[in-house]
Amino acid sequence: MLLIPCPHCGERPELEFRYAGEAHIARPADPSSTSDQEWAEYLYFRSNPKGLHIERWRHVSGCARFFNCVRDTVSDKILKTYPAGQPKPDLAVVLKEAGQ
């Protein structure tokens, strides 16, 4: 079983977690002034990379908090997790820290 390092609880089994989609997607501050295209981009369009992906997870059967995670979509390896609210990390730095 995959062990996911929750930034609050430490390494815990993946069954305690729920995936919650790509991270750092800000809701437009003034939805009524966005174009249909911009709103569609916000709602539906995701980067879907092959490689490093920054995503939200929720430790629902643990501390129940949402947090962010950098995961390699090829190997499923998790390189970094950090509390929600922290800025988007520089992926080059994350790779270096993970020794890759």
Place this chain on the structure above:
Amino acid sequence: MSDLKITRRSAFEGLHPIQVEGSVTVAPTPYATRFSFRGDAKAASACSKGFGVLLPNDLLKAESDQGRTAISLGPDEWLLIAPDGEVESLEAAIAKALGDQHQSLVDISHRNTAFTVSGLKAETLLASGCLLDLHISAFPVGMATRTIYSKADIILWRTAPDTFHVELWRSFVPFVWGLLEEAAHEV
């Protein structure tokens, strides 16, 4: 208006006792007063004064004193447990201690229930459905956390080297109890 007579029924009513001589016992705990408290560190410290037990700042810790327990479940979430029948008095005491501070205090006395798993094989029995490392070096006395047993959310709290307090929603009791009963045949 019809006359409603509401009687409280234990979630454990009709279940077979789980006891393996000299090995492990699973026993329901008495009714209790329970609250879910949400708030920041400042609110938690004020709440401690009203509740009478320090709400631990460190995560995954239980703090107990004179029959009352506060468990830190997440960065701004605590489970408070006290003897049965103290809902109103504690609500008033905590509200007074908090003043106008932003917080949430929800009575979950009837939603949750609990049992203890104790004995030499308590760890082994819980490991039948719990994914965490329950060895005393990884899960010491005083540690408590929300986790899962099979598919049910539980709160697991180690109260002594060979005793765990398992807190869960009352509707999950037949499911969890049935699995423990099966597993008890094999410990």
